[in-house]
Amino acid sequence: MEVSVKKRLLREMLFARRFEERCYEAYVERKIGGFLHLYPGEEACAHGVLEAARPGRDYVITGYRDHVHAIKCGADPKEVMAELYGKETGSSKGRGGSMHIFDAAHRFMGGYALVGGPFPLAAGMAKAIQMKGDDDIAICFLGDAANNQGTFHESLNMAALWKLPVLYVCENNLYGIGTRIDRSTAVIDQYKRACGYNMPARQVDGQDIEIVYEAAREAVDHVRSGKGPYFLELMTYRYRGHSMSDSNAYRQKDEERVWGNRDPIVILRDRLVEAGELTLEDFKNLDTEILEEIENEIIKFSEESPDPNPAELDKYVFADNDPWVRPAANGGAK
């Protein structure tokens, strides 16, 4: 990986970390409502995989921990934050919230809040790609616990059966909400479950972005070359609770310390420092620059944006003026 790319990825991951931490603060300040699921600790997963793909062009879908994936696909962080603020300028015009970030222009096809819901949707997007004959692929990011849903099995079966161009990325952070994987799941290594559907699969370290990137390149190449789906498992850890309503009391301090010492941002930063490509001073300046950007542009934009208009409450329930719903006399179906 080129040094310039590593430096850019370091900035992107640090930005993601600071963005999420600022979400936390805004939530505590009650600027953000609902449920809020944050990504710190898992940054190398989204960034490593999507760096190996074509963010903005390949179709990406995920669960409710979705802010960082959306931004990496090209969503404007101002609009993502404004969505969390419930503003009309938000990426989903304030109708979605944290768990439902969408940016169709950048082919970020959404965050979905039913665990396992995106598995078949991703297979369907891949079906559409296959029909159109494009060389795009569909990428579905979900956590380990989603694999205990029926949709996992139904979708992997269909994706393999029809050789659909979909990459399933399992961000294995070891917990399904507050239940540790060995207490909920008979098979701990998630990549082994894909073998049941004759799907190539691999498990790698999700904290080292260079490892993620290399594994993802292989996976993306496989899928893009028309060989069918692929399952990539990334071993990772979230540094916060499942959501903001989570006391995080179910995890052992020792475990948190071990994973805390494998911070994806620190791993990449130290590697660049050791190679003489970056100083700690540079890193500190980068951090300051990011914090200022978040405060002066993103938060400012979100604070100053207008609320949605209650008079438009039922906008977006149905298509506007669809002719097929009305009688011919009314300019509709005939």
Add this chain to the structure above:
Amino acid sequence: MSQMMFWEAVRRAHDEEMARDPLVICMGEDIGVVGGTYKATTGLYDKYGPERVMDTPISENGFTGLAIGASFLGVRPIVEIMSVNFAWLAMDQIFNSAAKVRYMSGGQLEAPIVVRSPGGTAHQLGAQHSARMEKVFMGIAGLRVVTPSNPRQAYGLLKSAIRCNDPVFINEHELMYNMKGEVPDEEYFHPLEGSEIAREGRDVTLFGYNVSVHWCLAAAEVLASQHGIQAEVVDLYSLAPLDRAGIKASVSKTHRAIIVEEAEAPVGVGSEVMAIINEECFFELDAAPVRLSAANVPIPYAHVLEKAVMPKTDDIVKTVLKMLGRG
């Protein structure tokens, strides 16, 4: 106009739309090589191939979700769920993904899928193959629900549903696929909203939908020929949204309303129509509206019990006579 069976009308709509648009596909259990349990996709597999006429695994939530994901990218899937009982398994994707995606994305995505499925009670199919689920589907914002009562509607509603940009659930009936009726020879699109007057009358309105329209028509015939009563029969082919204006117009004319439904009474079409009558034209009423619904039991197997569940022509006739003070 030519006579056509219900299944032929459904098949014709598939065929015309698939010939027109290569992004129209259909999928479901046994719809391809076998041609569909009720023959609605007969011959399409040979004509359009396995990529567009997809025999699916028995994974209702999975393949419905797959159809929805494909529709995000402009594909127009027609999903057949072999029996509406199995649609329970696909509820998650229909409700949580298809019905909500336009709204929760602020209008960025849409899910223009059609899900067709036969329901109702048929020939002793028992509790788990005799569901009447329209009441469940019609309460979900973002989902359109239509239910054809004849081959013309079956053809025209499916044509419009395929082209509509909203998700549409089409509630068909296991016993109606061999029903014959007239269908226009030229291409015909039936509006997805509204209602139809199946028989004009002035003394009482009988509201029906799908199979119960025929029960109402049979009762109206008896009322006319034996009692000199002119019952109006309104076909509520659109269950979501219900035709408030059509309900109001008919009740304002006849001043009496009976809703006949194949489903159990609680939280159903009948309760919804009664609420609309209350809201729209309460002071037009000369009598309290009545629901004639199925007994609130799982559908039994034994023929005599199965028959006892449903309202019959005679029940409708008696209810009308009582309402008019002639019972």
